[in-house]
Amino acid sequence: MNHTNEPESPSVTSDMQTDYVVGQDNIKGQFGPIGFDIHNRVFVVSALASAIFIVLTLLFPERAESVFQSIVAFSTGTLDWYFMILVDFFILFCLALVVLPYGSVRLGGADARPDHSYLSWFAMLFTAGIGIGLLFFGVLEPVYHANVSLPLGITSPFGADGALNPAAIDDASAMGLAGTYLHWGIHGWAVYIVMALALGLFTYNKGLPFSIRSAFFPILGERVWGWWGHVIDILAVFSTLFGLATSLGLGAQQANAGMNFVFGLEVSILTQVIVIILVTAVALVSVWRGLEGGLKKLSEINMILAVLFFFFVLFAGPTLLALTGFWSGLTTYVTDFIPLSAPFGRDDDAYRQSWTIFYWAWWISWAPFVGMFIARVSRGRTVREFILCVLLVPSLFIFIWMGVFGSTALEQLYADPAASLVKEYVIDNYRPELSLFGMLNELPLTGLMSTLGIVLALIFFVTSSDSGSLVIDTITAGGKIDAPRPQRMFWAVIEGLIAIVLLIGGGLTALQAGVTATAIPFSIVMLLMCYSIIKALNGELRLIRK
Secondary structure (H helix, E strand, C coil): CCCCCCCCCCCCCCCCCCCCCCCCCEEEEEECCEEEEEECCHHHHHHHHHHHHHHHHHHCHHHHHHHHHHHHHHHHHCCHHHHHHHHHHHHHHHHHHHHCHHHHCECCCCCCCCCCCHHHHHHHHHHHHCCHHHHHHCCHHHHHHHHHHCHHHCCCCECCCCCECHHHHHHHHHHHHHHHHHHHCHHHHHHHHHHHHHHHHHHHHCCCCCCHHHHHHHHHHHHHHCHHHHHHHHHHHHHHHHHHHHHHHHHHHHHHHHHHHHHCCCCCHHHHHHHHHHHHHHHHHHHHHHHHHHHHHHHHHHHHHHHHHHHHHHHHCCHHHHHHHHHHHHHHHHHCHHHHHCCCCCCCHHHHHHHHHHHHHHHHHHHHHHHHHHHHCCCCCEHHHHHHHHHHHHHHHHHHHHHHHHHHHHHHHHHCHHHCHHHHHHHHCCCHHHHHHHHHCCCCCHHHHHHHHHHHHHHHHHHHHHHHHHHHHHHHCCCCCCCCHHHHHHHHHHHHHHHHHHHHCCHHHHHHHHHHHHHHHHHHHHHHHHHHHHHHHHHHHHHHHC
16 A cells, blocks of 8 residues: 555546645744654644643553543443444444445546455455454453353353353353454444545545545535644544554553563563553654555564464364354354344443443544545445445454454363463453463463464554554644654654553553543544535535436
8 A cells, every 4th residue: 555645636526626735734844854744733732732641641640540540430331322322323324325326436536446456455454454452352352251241141151159051151152252243343344434435535536635624624614724624633633642552552461461471571560661662662663664664564574474373273273163153153243233232221231331332432543543544545446345345354354363262262261161271361360461372371382372472462563553653644744644754753652652651540441541532522523524424425426417
């Protein structure tokens, strides 16, 4: 994917005209040896607010932790219905676009053709769907949901006395996987589609800058280039920053846990901070080397290692049981899709509030980041094929990955609960960052594959930081994607610092708070985007019918 060229002009006459030029409000200059090209308001407000957040959290960590806990409690306990209805609406919105005449509209205009083959496009969607979360949650969620959080009130195979009830194993395992698929399947990708579709339509079809504010031109008109637009872009910056910081924080926790498991290195906040500093330094080198020499090479290495890692687990573990478990979880996900998605009439608070709401907020916070990525590689696709492919292709890959990892761990757990490290790390002494290594402990080549797991987590860390800083830099440079590299390096440092202060200010709770706090206002932005998308598609249909 070419990140260095501006998106191509639309191939049809746009029904939305503006005199705005990308970068016209930017400040350009030289600060010593460092050149800069920044949007004078979006960059300054975003950078100052980030710095203030970092300083206050470091100065008052206990107060910060209390605030973070309050944010999580409010978001998951009071707004749970809102997030669930919102993401359900995004799915219905996407499906409506598929079946209505809007589905025939082509991103880039009627004469546009895809820039990438299906194989290349699917590979890039595959890349977008891979992240630290697959390693951190691939074992943790299926085991936890099947035995502890109990979605839809299923019966845990472990009774109140801790004894295993074999009759409950199959149903619990299937629902544990189905509950995991809910969090990683089409709900989340529908969130990404709304963002990516808005960016694609207003950039490729309407000729507007490749910027989130452009999607609000039908609502705000020329005012979108003023403070209304600045606020939208600033919200997108913070949403992306805290979404990335959550992933980086989880990656540091898992890498530290793996180092403890394999090498005996102490598990501590200090160690995790050192991991973040060292990996951010590597990310800075990747940023400096540019797309071809840095991010692209790391992404290719990461994809190869991830595929090898997956096939090792599949064939070294109980292969047939793993594939059977994947299928059983998938059929349960389909049959219980509506009950799992429903916001009301449920008593599974441990699952719905502690897990599902966090995920919906996390997907929303990642929407600017991944949405921009998807929009950049999808020019030439019709709305119909775009939605169907983005909903289904990455979801299916994730289902297979988590189905195999989760089924392998569940089989180990139920075969010998007393000796299972998975049971110890997930059920008895909740240490989520060790769940993957607990599963690997019962497979051959434990040390080698655990080390590979650590390497994968670290490379995911680097590629997330590198590509995330590119997106944030694009937003804070007024839509420019060829701004000076030191600006992207600045945002890579900020991402690392925010991940550090969130860990210091409360660990996982603080990471969850950062995501939900930014997702609340940005969710409103995304709802308004749906209206803009309909306005844009109506205009496209009128142009087609002329």
